[in-house]
Amino acid sequence: MKKILILFLLFLASVYPQKMRERIPEGLFPRMFTDILYLPGDTATAVFLTYKIPYSTLVFEKKGDDFSSSYRIDAEVFTENNNFVDRRINDEQVNTKSFEVTNSETVYDDGFMQFNLEPGSYNLVTQFTDLNSGKEMRTRNVSIKTKISSKFFQPLIISRNSECNGSLYRLVNYEGNIPFDGSTYELLIPVKDSESEYNVEVSNNGWKYFTGTLKAEVLGKASLSLCEGNIFVNFTPQNSSVSYVRISPGSQLLEGELTISLMNKKNEVVQNLKTNVKWYDKPHSLRNRETAVKLLKFIDEEETYKYITDADERKFDSLFFNYWKQYDPTPDDSYNELMDEYYKRADYAAMNFSSISGKPGLESDRGKIYIKFGKPVNIERTSNENGKMIEIWEYANQKKFSFIDEKGTGEFNLMNG
Numbered sequence: 001m002k003k004i005l006i007l008f009l010l011f012l013a014s015v016y017p018q019k020m021r022e023r024i025p026e027g028l029f030p031r032m033f034t035d036i037l038y039l040p041g042d043t044a045t046a047v048f049l050t051y052k053i054p055y056s057t058l059v060f061e062k063k064g065d066d067f068s069s070s071y072r073i074d075a076e077v078f079t080e081n082n083n084f085v086d087r088r089i090n091d092e093q094v095n096t097k098s099f100e101v102t103n104s105e106t107v108y109d110d111g112f113m114q115f116n117l118e119p120g121s122y123n124l125v126t127q128f129t130d131l132n133s134g135k136e137m138r139t140r141n142v143s144i145k146t147k148i149s150s151k152f153f154q155p156l157i158i159s160r161n162s163e164c165n166g167s168l169y170r171l172v173n174y175e176g177n178i179p180f181d182g183s184t185y186e187l188l189i190p191v192k193d194s195e196s197e198y199n200v201e202v203s204n205n206g207w208k209y210f211t212g213t214l215k216a217e218v219l220g221k222a223s224l225s226l227c228e229g230n231i232f233v234n235f236t237p238q239n240s241s242v243s244y245v246r247i248s249p250g251s252q253l254l255e256g257e258l259t260i261s262l263m264n265k266k267n268e269v270v271q272n273l274k275t276n277v278k279w280y281d282k283p284h285s286l287r288n289r290e291t292a293v294k295l296l297k298f299i300d301e302e303e304t305y306k307y308i309t310d311a312d313e314r315k316f317d318s319l320f321f322n323y324w325k326q327y328d329p330t331p332d333d334s335y336n337e338l339m340d341e342y343y344k345r346a347d348y349a350a351m352n353f354s355s356i357s358g359k360p361g362l363e364s365d366r367g368k369i370y371i372k373f374g375k376p377v378n379i380e381r382t383s384n385e386n387g388k389m390i391e392i393w394e395y396a397n398q399k400k401f402s403f404i405d406e407k408g409t410g411e412f413n414l415m416n417g
Helices: 002-015 289-298 302-309 313-325 337-352 365-373
Strands: 033-040 045-054 061-063 066-079 084-096 108-116 120-130 136-138 142-146 156-159 169-171 186-191 197-204 207-217 221-227 230-236 243-247 256-263 269-278 378-383 389-394 400-405 413-416
Touching: 033 142, 033 186, 033 221, 045 066, 045 120, 045 142, 045 221, 066 108, 084 108, 108 221, 108 230, 156 169, 186 256, 197 243, 289 302, 289 313, 289 337, 289 365, 302 313, 337 365, 365 389, 365 400, 365 413
Parallel strands: none
Antiparallel strands: 033 045, 045 108, 061 066, 066 084, 066 120, 120 136, 120 142, 156 186, 169 230, 186 243, 197 207, 197 256, 207 243, 221 230, 256 269, 378 389, 389 400, 400 413
C-alpha cells in the first residue's frame, strides 16, 4: 500500500512539478554566480567574467502587461600593486510576462565580459547594482593569473541539450562546478601541449569513476556569445595550437569533489584538475539528516526506515540513498526526481503553513496533505455560518480536502477528505 502511495506521489509530481523559492532575509541578496574563464589562443589568453543572476535577486516593476527589471554589472581590473588596468560596465534589462517567474530561484539572466590582459597577475573587483531599487552588492576580490606558457586550462562545462542560432555548446556557468540535477554535461579541457592523446582518470568523492584514453580534438578558435539569455561557446573552424580533451562523465556522478587526472603515455600525471558536483537547489529539509528521515513518516511506517536513523554517520548516506533509489523514476542516473519533489514540498509546507499559535507547518494538516499530494489544482476560501474561515483543496483526480481555522490563528484543521 505504501508503494502505491509513493507512486501516486510520483504521478502528481510529474503533473504539477514545483520549484520552491528560498526565503531570503529582508535587505540581503540571494546568491548570484560568477566565474572566471580562460579561453587560450595561439599567442594570448582571453579572460572572461561570466555571471548568472536568479530572477529572484532582481526587483521587478509592472509595466503594462510586462514585469521589467534592470541591473548593472561593473567590473574593474587592477594589478597586484593596485594600479588600474581596465573596466567594463554591462547595463542589462530583463522582461517577463509571468509574475511567478519574477520570484524564481531557477530562472536566470546570464552574461559575460571579456578582458584582454597581458601575462601577469591581477585582481578583479565586481559590483552588482539593481537599478530599480538602487541596492548594491560588491563581490570579493578575485585573483587572475595569465601565463602564455600555460599548457592546461580549467574545464569548460557545457550542455549539448539545447541549440541556439547554430551554437551547440551552452556554457554551464555555476562557478566552474557541475550541477547535480539529472542532466548530462560534458567537460572540454583546453590544452596547449604536444600530446595527441591522454590517459584520463576521473574520480568522484575518491571513487575512480572513469579510466581511459582520450584523444585531443582541434575544434578551432573559441569565443563566447549570448543567445536567448544563455552563454554559448562557439568554435570557428581553423588551425589552432589549442586542442580540447572531451570528457562525458554521464549522469551517475554524486555530490562532492571531482578530480580529473591527465597522464601521458608513460602514465605520468601531467595535470590534476579539480571541480565539484553541487546540488544548487537542494531542498533545505533534505540537508538536515534527522529532518529528512523524520519526514518519511508521511509515506511509510517507522519500522521500515528506523534502521536508517540508527545508522552511524559513515553508513547513513548510503542507506538513505538506497531507500529512495527503490522509488527512483530514472534509476539509470544518480539524481532522484521523486525525492527532490517530496522534500521541496516539505520546504513549502514549512514556510507557508505554520500558524501564529506556534504550530510548525510540517505538523499542520495542510502541510501533511501538501507533502503527500502536492499542489492542488484549485484552492477556494470561504467562511461558514459562524464566520470561521474554510479552505477547500481540489485535485485533478476529483479528490477534495476541507480545512477550517477554528481559532483564527492560521491553523487550519482537516474537516474531511
